[in-house]
Amino acid sequence: MSIDLAAPRAAPPDSTPARRPEALGDSPSLLLEPAARERVRAFLEPRAEAIDAGQAEIREALAYLNDQLLAEAAGPLGPNTNLIRVAQTIATAAWSDMSVAFTLWCHRMVLEYLGGVPGAPPGSPLRHELLPRLLRTELLGSTALAAAMAHCVCGAPLTVAWRRDGDAIALNGRVTWASNLFPPGFLMVVGAAAAGGGPSIVIAIRGSSPGVEIHPYPRLLALQATGSSSLTLRDVRVPETEIVSEDLAGFVRSVRPVFLLLQSSFCWGLAWRALQEARASVRGVNEIFRDELEALEGRARALAATLSAAAADRGTSLPVRKLVETRLEAAQLTTAAVALEAKTVGGRGYVTSSATARRLREAAFLPIQAPTEGLLRWELSRSA
Numbered sequence: 001m002s003i004d005l006a007a008p009r010a011a012p013p014d015s016t017p018a019r020r021p022e023a024l025g026d027s028p029s030l031l032l033e034p035a036a037r038e039r040v041r042a043f044l045e046p047r048a049e050a051i052d053a054g055q056a057e058i059r060e061a062l063a064y065l066n067d068q069l070l071a072e073a074a075g076p077l078g079p080n081t082n083l084i085r086v087a088q089t090i091a092t093a094a095w096s097d098m099s100v101a102f103t104l105w106c107h108r109m110v111l112e113y114l115g116g117v118p119g120a121p122p123g124s125p126l127r128h129e130l131l132p133r134l135l136r137t138e139l140l141g142s143t144a145l146a147a148a149m150a151h152c153v154c155g156a157p158l159t160v161a162w163r164r165d166g167d168a169i170a171l172n173g174r175v176t177w178a179s180n181l182f183p184p185g186f187l188m189v190v191g192a193a194a195a196g197g198g199p200s201i202v203i204a205i206r207g208s209s210p211g212v213e214i215h216p217y218p219r220l221l222a223l224q225a226t227g228s229s230s231l232t233l234r235d236v237r238v239p240e241t242e243i244v245s246e247d248l249a250g251f252v253r254s255v256r257p258v259f260l261l262l263q264s265s266f267c268w269g270l271a272w273r274a275l276q277e278a279r280a281s282v283r284g285v286n287e288i289f290r291d292e293l294e295a296l297e298g299r300a301r302a303l304a305a306t307l308s309a310a311a312a313d314r315g316t317s318l319p320v321r322k323l324v325e326t327r328l329e330a331a332q333l334t335t336a337a338v339a340l341e342a343k344t345v346g347g348r349g350y351v352t353s354s355a356t357a358r359r360l361r362e363a364a365f366l367p368i369q370a371p372t373e374g375l376l377r378w379e380l381s382r383s384a
Helices: 034-052 059-073 083-096 098-115 125-135 146-154 248-281 284-312 320-350 355-363 373-381
Strands: 140-144 160-165 168-178 186-194 201-206 212-214 229-239 243-245
Touching: 034 059, 034 083, 034 098, 034 355, 059 083, 059 098, 083 098, 083 248, 083 284, 098 125, 098 140, 098 186, 098 201, 098 248, 098 355, 125 201, 140 168, 146 168, 146 186, 146 248, 146 373, 160 229, 168 186, 168 201, 201 229, 201 248, 243 248, 248 284, 248 320, 248 355, 284 320, 320 355, 320 373
Parallel strands: 140 186, 160 186
Antiparallel strands: 160 168, 168 229, 186 201, 201 243, 212 229
16 A cells, blocks of 8 residues: 655646645634634644644643633623624634634533523522633533433433432433543533423533542544543432523523534534645646535535624524524535545545544544434424
């Protein structure tokens, strides 16, 4: 087996010279402004390989993005006043390092749950103790609502049960997948069914709580530094004041637009980087890929416009079907974009330490991330 690891052959005299992707001036509006984009790139990219290998922590990057770009978007009750800025920050992070973008999305969703959702108790420790610590990234948020969302979409069973235990809530069950599990400094939000009948709830669990058992972190194809694993909850006692919502279905309806839009944003950021890397290599014999590249760039620009417009009103003006279609399109576009990058970059991208190989591995996660491609397509097949 022979792989040419050398740089691509020089372009013919009449070819357009390749440009560095970050130098392009025509990037869609889902990226941050150029100066901020360059600061994010300069901070994240030197760390990306070590983070991908699980040899460096991700907290420093989250703190940087929060302090430099997102603190200004915070409002009096939480971080929810400028979702466009959030979407741009997540997309720009994904341009440089998908692990950081994914972790930021996970953290941000917990901020959404505690700070921006009607019904979160105004006088509870969730608002006055835990939310400020999350805003300062002293705690990391872990959104573990995959089972809850699947339950609301297709009736899948909830995997955590709750019951009253004196003045507290006792939780038992299994969370099959969650991220940002860096004990004791995380706060996980889960859905739970009533063990003896009653409403299904949404509740926050501190990573320091007795009975929270994190399973050994598995070796992952990518995103190794994201603190991802499964958990078992054994009689975990949580104060009743840390119930986020006693109406699981209503809660899911309220948070799902932002959940899907911000997921779509990190998909888009990864896709756009892959497309611009491909553009830098479309010369010589690779001109054969130009039509494919331009078609994918057209899809990416249209998706960026949709996401930017939807973020302006937090997705409330879009029907659920459109939100689901957008999330599915974002993941499928990313898969196509990284495949095109690999074809145009050639053998250099086949080296496991290359950024191209990393993006290929990162994109492989998207069809299985909740909501999975199967669930998205199933939902679309049953909606008008």
